[in-house]
Amino acid sequence: MKALVLKMFGSARNLQYTDIKKPEIEDNEVLIKLHYSGIGQWDIFEREGGYDKLLNMKSSFPYILGSEGSGTIVSVGKKVEKFHVGDQVIGVNFLSKNGGFYAEYSAVPETSVYLKPNNLSEIEASSISGVGLTAYRGIVDVLKVKNNESVLIFGASGGVGLIATQIAKSLGCHVYAIASHQDGVDYLRKLGVEHVVDGRNSDLNSLLKKFNQECFDSAFFTAGGELADLLCSKVKNKGRIAYPMGISELSYENSNVELLGYYADIDENLIKRFERWIYVANPKINVEQVFELNDGINAHKRLEEHYVG
Structure with a gap:
């Protein structure tokens, strides 16, 4: 072959x-x-x-x-x-x-x-599958998001971020998405994401002002860096932050917030659950x-x- x-x-x-x-x-x-x-x-x-x-x-x-x-x-x-x-x-x-x-x-x-x-x-x-199973493990199994929670997704226009955003929306969460470049913002808006901003060259205060939101129940990161660390500080006490292992390490430290790095650990059970979600949610x-x-x-x-x- x-x-x-x-x-x-x-x-x-x-x-x-x-x-x-x-x-x-x-x-x-x-x-x-x-x-x-x-x-x-x-x-x-x-x-x-x-x-x-x-x-x-x-x-x-x-x-x-x-x-x-x-x-x-x-x-x-x-x-x-x-x-x-x-x-x-x-x-x-x-x-x-x-x-x-x-x-x-x-x-x-x-x-x-x-x-x-x-x-x-x-x-x-x-x-x-690669991006979707990683996103599903993070949003469903690690963050354990619930209906009506506010979820911040950093890197939302990348492969993992796009699926993570759609999973969180399908579970009834209020998604606040930070994309990269205007084409990423435009695509997320086509998916029905109401709160989405371009994170390039933006500081923390301007992002929060655009979101009209001061803090979040949980957060999902597909990238690290200075802005990511600052955004961690806007997760509520007893909130949760998840990120796939392999991205730039988050340096945020707060004993009142769970910082959860994870591997996708793909197995048959995860594949079956993700497959069912595809049929129901019709992701893009x-x-x-x-x-x-x-x-x-x-x-x-x-x-x-x-x-x-």
Whole structure:
């Protein structure tokens, strides 16, 4: 099969489009012929060998990036019960021993696959799991938001932030979103977010004035930095602040506020709950650009630029 592979960790120039052996499935796996693969910021960290260092792994080469994608099942293992050849599915599999989704085919455990909802296109389906499962874990399981609570979301126009915003809204929260650039603000307003501002070149007082809100029940951060630390101070006593591990560390300290860094810890239960939410909430996914598989270098360069979603 064709795949985009790394012969060594490093820059985007190390990505090579080449022929590689198609993966063989085990009894509990399915083989997906991929139509689209998602690409995200975490792929840069993986490409540079960050996870190998962080998790003390010794990956072998050639190495295939990519933790999610959508396509059609072309083969099923002997013990697979839920899926059949021809099913249109979404796969999500982080740091897979079989290689990732930057390829024509991917072997994925049955527990890491779910049927593509009809309310998502194949392109949207390929890009919802990495950001969506991270957002769902943070908003539902870590923050445990409740109806009518005020939730501040910092980095709301990024991939995780857009889904986190929609999850919080679907649970009846009053969302206060801080986006990046005017196109991010415009997209969030199209989603029905009433309170949204551009956080670039804004100070704390101007943001709070635009929101007409002095403090929040909880907050969700997809980025750190000076403004993020200042915003932490506007979470109520006994409030909660959540952020995915891997962003710039928040330096805010207040014993009356819970500061909760977390990993997505993707498992079958989380996937099932997120799948149900997709059917009910009908979320919107913004895929800024689509690249051919053989154009991976430019795709990774694009990750370094501004985009929405």
